[in-house]
Amino acid sequence: KQQAEAEAIQEAEERGDELKVAEFCQIYRPVLKTPLLWLSEQKTVVFTNWPFLNKRRMHSFRSSKSRRSRKKADSSCEQTISEQCDTRMSGHGGRLLLRIGLAALLATAALLTVAVLLRGHRTPPPSPPPPPQQQLPHCIIIGARKCGTRALLDFLDAHPNVAAARSEIHYFDKTDRLRRGLSWYRGQMPRSRPGQFTIEKTPAYFVTEAAPRLARRQLGANLRLLLILRDPVTRVVSDYAQHLHRRAKAGRPARPLERLVLSGSGRVNPRSRMIQTSVYHRHLRRWLRHFPADRLHIVDGDRLIGEPHEELRLVEQFLSLPSFLNRPEQFVFNSTKGFYCVRGRRQRQRCLGSEKGRQHPPVSPVTLAKLRAYFEPHNLRLAELTGRRFAWMGRAEQLGA
Secondary structure: OHHHHHHHHHHHHHHOOOHHHHHHHHHHHHOOOOOEEEEEOOOOEEOOOOOOOOOOOOOOOOOOOOOOHHHHHHHHHHHHHHHHHHHHHHHHHHHHHHHHHHHHHHHHHHHHHHHHHHHOOOOOOOOOOOOOOOOOOOOOOOOOOOOOHHHHHHHHHHHOEEOOOOOOOOOOOOOOOOHHHHHHHHHHEEHHHOEEEEEEHHHHHHHOOOOHHHHHHHHHOOOOEEEEEEOOHHHHHHHHHHHHHHHOOOOOOOOOOOHHEEEOOEEOOOOHHHHHOOHHHHHHOOOOOOOOOOHEEEEEEHHHHHHHHHHHHHHHHOOOOOOOOOOOOHEEEEEOOEEEEEHHHHHOOEOOOOOOOOOOOOOOOOHHHHHHHHHHHHHHHHHHHHHOOOOOHHHHHOOOO
């Protein structure tokens, strides 16, 4: 490179005239691969080893001329070099693009190298979630019978965070099943994901004397309980409707309601199973002896029929579930059944089965009056125990005895 530089200067001195800037830009720059910085009046060419082209950076030499003249010459030389080199070197633009491409390729290779080096320092990907498993219930619908337990379970099962057992387990009210142990009980539950609530429903638990103690001992005090109640007289009539259905299905003659709930003297028989189930406060006190009051939520069965979204909003709050069933558009009224159907996952409608929503048989007004009079003091005790007054508690006075 130095030899070529010396030859260029010597050739200019032998010709005795100035080496034209345009000729130098066209001939020598592609050969020397260095940017031109200065062409003095004494025909001296100065080079640099910088790898970048920078026409505006000019090297200054000391001269016998004044500083002002030297500054004017420098400016004139810089303008001449810039104008003529830009014109003559336009044909060499491909070489510049090639250099830019090579530089981009080297930068990409460097980034890839850094990425490979940092790969070992990456955070490992999260492990896949565990598969669904059978779990002991987090919540039990304990009753009461013929108050809407199936409707409540179906509504909750439509929630994406709930896994509900479809059949009644009868673990805490049947001795033979209790002896099979918790492993058997867990095996009756649906598979659920982490974060889902497992719920089972067995209304017989509410009236079984040993059920609260057994549930507390085997599932702990943190177990959540749902109890759905309705007008006790309406519950008795609904219970009687199921009795008629079973007798007819078995081909046996039906018995009148009075024979099932009244004694020989015509008074309400307190030993009747249908009557005992509707004395809610008596069974509720037994459960509250084993579980804190904040672990048990009472659902208004009559309100669940008329305004399911409002009642289920309270249930979601009690179970700490995300809001899903608290919107009216989630429910569609079924005029045949007289109940609401729920839009569950994937917007599929879920309605009660064919055995639910039966028409109640006609009952004598005298019998209804006797039942209302009997349950009135029991309703007052329930209101004192729960601190709530349900809408059906005033029907005795409204309808009269």
